[in-house]
Amino acid sequence: MATIVQKFGxxxxxxxxxxxxxxxxxxxxxxxxxxxxxxxxxxxxxxNRLLGLAGQLTDAxxxxxxxxxxxxxxxxxxxxxxxxxxQMGAEARSYxxxxxxxxxxxxxxxxxxxxxxxxxxxxxxDRGEIVVVAGFQGVNADGGITTxxxxxxxxxxxxxxxxxxxxxCEIYTDVDGIYTTDPRVVKEAQKIERITFxxxxxxxxxxxxxxxxxxxxxAMKYKVPIHVRSSFDDSEGSWVVPEEEGMxxxxxxxxxxxxxxxxxTVLDVPDKPGTVAALLGPxxxxxxxxxxxxxNTASDGRTDVTFxxxxxxxxxxxxxxxxxxxxxxxNGVTADAHVAKVSVVGAGMRSxxxxxxxxxxxxGTAGVNIQLISTSEIKISCIVDENFTELAVRVLHDAFRxxxxxxxxxx
Amino acid sequence: MATIVQKFGxxxxxxxxxxxxxxxxxxxxxxxxxxxxxxxxxxxxxxNRLLGLAGQLTDAxxxxxxxxxxxxxxxxxxxxxxxxxxQMGAEARSYxxxxxxxxxxxxxxxxxxxxxxxxxxxxxxDRGEIVVVAGFQGVNADGGITTxxxxxxxxxxxxxxxxxxxxxCEIYTDVDGIYTTDPRVVKEAQKIERITFxxxxxxxxxxxxxxxxxxxxxAMKYKVPIHVRSSFDDSEGSWVVPEEEGMxxxxxxxxxxxxxxxxxTVLDVPDKPGTVAALLGPxxxxxxxxxxxxxNTASDGRTDVTFxxxxxxxxxxxxxxxxxxxxxxxNGVTADAHVAKVSVVGAGMRSxxxxxxxxxxxxGTAGVNIQLISTSEIKISCIVDENFTELAVRVLHDAFRxxxxxxxxxx
Numbered sequence: 005m006a007t008i009v010q011k012f013g014x015x016x017x018x019x020x021x022x023x024x025x026x027x028x029x030x031x032x033x034x035x036x037x038x039x040x041x042x043x044x045x046x047x048x049x050x051x052n053r054l055l056g057l058a059g060q061l062t063d064a065x066x067x068x069x070x071x072x073x074x075x076x077x078x079x080x081x082x083x084x085x086x087x088x089x090x091q092m093g094a095e096a097r098s099y100x101x102x103x104x105x106x107x108x109x110x111x112x113x114x115x116x117x118x119x120x121x122x123x124x125x126x127x128x129x130d131r132g133e134i135v136v137v138a139g140f141q142g143v144n145a146d147g148g149i150t151t152x153x154x155x156x157x158x159x160x161x162x163x164x165x166x167x168x169x170x171x172x173c174e175i176y177t178d179v180d181g182i183y184t185t186d187p188r189v190v191k192e193a194q195k196i197e198r199i200t201f202x203x204x205x206x207x208x209x210x211x212x213x214x215x216x217x218x219x220x221x222x223a224m225k226y227k228v229p230i231h232v233r234s235s236f237d238d239s240e241g242s243w244v245v246p247e248e249e250g251m252x253x254x255x256x257x258x259x260x261x262x263x264x265x266x267x268x269t270v271l272d273v274p275d276k277p278g279t280v281a282a283l284l285g286p287x288x289x290x291x292x293x294x295x296x297x298x299x300n301t302a303s304d305g306r307t308d309v310t311f312x313x314x315x316x317x318x319x320x321x322x323x324x325x326x327x328x329x330x331x332x333x334x335n336g337v338t339a340d341a342h343v344a345k346v347s348v349v350g351a352g353m354r355s356x357x358x359x360x361x362x363x364x365x366x367x368g369t370a371g372v373n374i375q376l377i378s379t380s381e382i383k384i385s386c387i388v389d390e391n392f393t394e395l396a397v398r399v400l401h402d403a404f405r406x407x408x409x410x411x412x413x414x415x
Numbered sequence: 416m417a418t419i420v421q422k423f424g425x426x427x428x429x430x431x432x433x434x435x436x437x438x439x440x441x442x443x444x445x446x447x448x449x450x451x452x453x454x455x456x457x458x459x460x461x462x463n464r465l466l467g468l469a470g471q472l473t474d475a476x477x478x479x480x481x482x483x484x485x486x487x488x489x490x491x492x493x494x495x496x497x498x499x500x501x502q503m504g505a506e507a508r509s510y511x512x513x514x515x516x517x518x519x520x521x522x523x524x525x526x527x528x529x530x531x532x533x534x535x536x537x538x539x540x541d542r543g544e545i546v547v548v549a550g551f552q553g554v555n556a557d558g559g560i561t562t563x564x565x566x567x568x569x570x571x572x573x574x575x576x577x578x579x580x581x582x583x584c585e586i587y588t589d590v591d592g593i594y595t596t597d598p599r600v601v602k603e604a605q606k607i608e609r610i611t612f613x614x615x616x617x618x619x620x621x622x623x624x625x626x627x628x629x630x631x632x633x634a635m636k637y638k639v640p641i642h643v644r645s646s647f648d649d650s651e652g653s654w655v656v657p658e659e660e661g662m663x664x665x666x667x668x669x670x671x672x673x674x675x676x677x678x679x680t681v682l683d684v685p686d687k688p689g690t691v692a693a694l695l696g697p698x699x700x701x702x703x704x705x706x707x708x709x710x711n712t713a714s715d716g717r718t719d720v721t722f723x724x725x726x727x728x729x730x731x732x733x734x735x736x737x738x739x740x741x742x743x744x745x746n747g748v749t750a751d752a753h754v755a756k757v758s759v760v761g762a763g764m765r766s767x768x769x770x771x772x773x774x775x776x777x778x779g780t781a782g783v784n785i786q787l788i789s790t791s792e793i794k795i796s797c798i799v800d801e802n803f804t805e806l807a808v809r810v811l812h813d814a815f816r817x818x819x820x821x822x823x824x825x826x
Contacts, residue, residue: 020471057495060431062502069501072509073494076487083484084468090480091473098483102513103558147514 006171007039007129011139011161014048016176016235017081025235027088030134034094039129041168042136043161044085046077067112071151075101078138078157086136096134099125101141101149106163108142108150115142115150117159117222120167129168137164155216162219166226173228175215176235181242182207182214184406185259189394192407196257197240200247203257206349206383210260220244247351255359256350256404261397263344263390265295266318267375268325269310272335275302280309282332286324292317296345296378296387310376312387315341343375344393347385348400360384366403372396417582418450418540422550422572425459427587427646428492436646438499441545445505450540452579454550454572455496457488478523482552482562486512489549489568497547507545510536512552512560517574519553519561526553526561528570528633531578540579548575566627573630577637584639586626587646592653593618593625595817596670600808603818607668608651611658614668617760617794621671631655658762666770667761667815672808676706677729678754678786678798679736680721683746686713691720693743697735703728707756707789707798721787723798726752754786755804758796759811771795777814783807
């Protein structure tokens with residue numbers, strides 16, 4: 005007998021028919037002898053409908069009341085899923101964030117989970133009940149409803165799994181797992197059987213959209229195995245697991261890319277200690293995330309500083325950088341929205357030399373010019389002209405033999 | 416400075432424009448220096464939409480989860496009303512039933528309020544905040560969401576008013592007050608300026624639909640003055656007040672009627688002690704409310720027992736009565752759905768003789784045959800042929816001079 009958390013997103017509970025299928029899966033798992041916690045999002049479209057109503061009333065961010073409003077969406081879902089389970093003869097009971105109880109900080113709209121007191125849930129599971137939990141929501145110290153931000157239901161599910169010491173947190177989606185790259189770009193992309201948390205984190209934050217980054221961080225911290233699988237069938241999906249349980253040998257696990265990238269260069273910055281901090285400080289304060297940062301070798305006491313931000317934040321970043329550039333006596337700011345980030349990720353590259361060289365060689369042979377390079381222990385990212393994104397992804401997917409079934413990829 | 420509870424029903428918060436008007440009224444009252452608690456229902460149609468979704472999943476009454484589902488409707492309303500108030504520059508904060516906290520028993524779908532711990536609301540009012548409370552909902556001892564039954568938001572408002580010791584509970588509706596009778600039947604019907612709780616209770620339970628009966632009982636118990644008024648303008652409505660504050664002299668305050676009435680007669684019942692109890696016991700156990708009961712004078716040790724029930728429950732009542740009639744050795748059951756109950760209500764009739772005689776005389780003169788009569792301290796009800804309903808109401812409204820402005824009605 006295992007304890008299993010099953011998370012279903014908005015599409016999976018988007019209609020009454022789909023809610024029935026969610027309940028069928030939960031009841032079937034329960035009848036197979038397992039303890040089952042179901043975590044659900046709002047029915048697809050509902051959160052946007054509610055935000056639309058709020059938008060007709062105010063353009064100011066009254067996050068506290070917005071949270072009260074939008075969290076009603078998950079309340080509807082848990083009521084319906086619990087009803088559907090009851091109709092199938094199971095004992096099911098719904099739990100709101102404050103009932104579980106999922107305690108968060110006060111950051112309405114993007115709250116962080118502080119603690120889960122799952123005592124009542126554990127007791128319900130022991131009584132043989134299916135527990136249906138509202139994703140996306142928690143409660144602050146004052147008893148006010150908070151929400152965890154977009155994609156927060158993944159986080160709710162992983163956190164519930166940690167709290168009830170579940171054997172697995174199953175994330176049901178409209179794809180059947182995590183792929184070596186986007187199958188729309190490389191049709192030979194393979195489903196990954198097993199991937200480590202660290203690799204998944206790099207893939208998630210690098211633009212693969214299957215799992216919310218914070219939920220992977222949480223799963224890694226509490227060692228909760230995640231099984232990403234299809235809500236349409238019973239096939240095995242992809243397992244995200246701690247490294248000690250993971251496979252060895254896969255030097256490169258996947259190729260990620262992110263078109264939402266823009267490159268800024270501040271020209272002729274005086275080469276003095278503290279200059280880069282002075283330049284990037286205001287961007288951080290404005291909530292703009294700076295990704296790849298490169299400083300050229302100085303000549304004549306001057307240097308160029310280049311960095312990337314989200315394309316959507318480019319204009320704000322340029323305005324801020326312009327101001328600082330003037331103060332520092334730099335020679336202006338140039339910006340390029342037409343770049344993309346292409347990355348290879350793999351836990352095996354820690355112990356494998358030559359991955360970077362192989363990556364650069366293959367890109368060069370294909371005529372893809374590398375503008376910036378950034379590396380971590382288990383990933384290498386290159387900034388390239390946006391037009392070369394698909395080409396670069398295909399070349400790398402091929403070079404690292406990711407089209408071959410998992411297990412055969414190591415070179 | 417007064418403390419004012421303002422209750423708005425589903426129609427009054429049915430659109431974004433109407434929600435703005437609700438917020439305008441609350442903010443205006445607040446700016447006039449008062450403490451304001453707003454109690455709202457779900458947007459009109461929302462509760463039925465949610466029940467419709469549940470109906471597609473199950474036909475069994477899983478009341479606990481139904482309550483979780485439908486209570487989300489009020490959650491949306493309070494979020495939107497609070498947002499609208501904030502947008503107008505006021506400090507506003509929403510409260511769900513469990514946040515107030517409104518504690519109820521476990522009777523999901525028709526819970527009774529046990530206690531309100533309005534400490535946090537009182538503090539919020541002292542801080543100068545507009546408090547927006549979800550009507551219709553409470554929380555049981557286990558922290559589960561409960562609902563108070565249809566019309567429960569009136570009860571929530573009155574209970575909140577009692578808990579915060581409000582000076583008045585304003586009930587906003589689409590009519591501008593309580594009338595001497597239904598203006599659709601008697602176009603000269605007058606708005607009643609002041610009416611006692613006892614009179615209102617008789618009118619409410621006799622078929623006038625302005626205020627939910629339980630909310631009037633609650634207001635009477637805690638001496639909360641109710642002001643029923645229009646949500647469309649600022650005119651004075653009708654005040655429902657304790658008797659000591661009420662007017663004197665109005666012998667008859669209003670004429671009520673209820674077409675949802677059916678008459679059953681059990682024929683030739685043996686005239687023995689306990690017979691009526693044996694006859695009506697099973698109906699009570701089945702939740703069927705028996706209203707007027709008449710037992711004829713016995714002859715030859717046999718009698719007829721006649722009583723009324725709701726028309727909608729007539730068939731069930733006949734089936735049950737038939738069974739008992741056979742056991743008792745009675746001579747069968749006859750039923751008549753084509754009757755109506757017409758009543759005159761007035762606190763002044765306690766000290767005024769001749770009201771009943773006047774009522775019967777005028778009905779007789781108009782050719783209305785009285786089938787059954789039932790009286791209480793402050794009301795007289797007659798069961799008549801349904802076809803004579805309007806005629807009877809008009810004759811009585813005229814006889815007791817209710818078309819004259821309030822205060823001139825006493826004869």
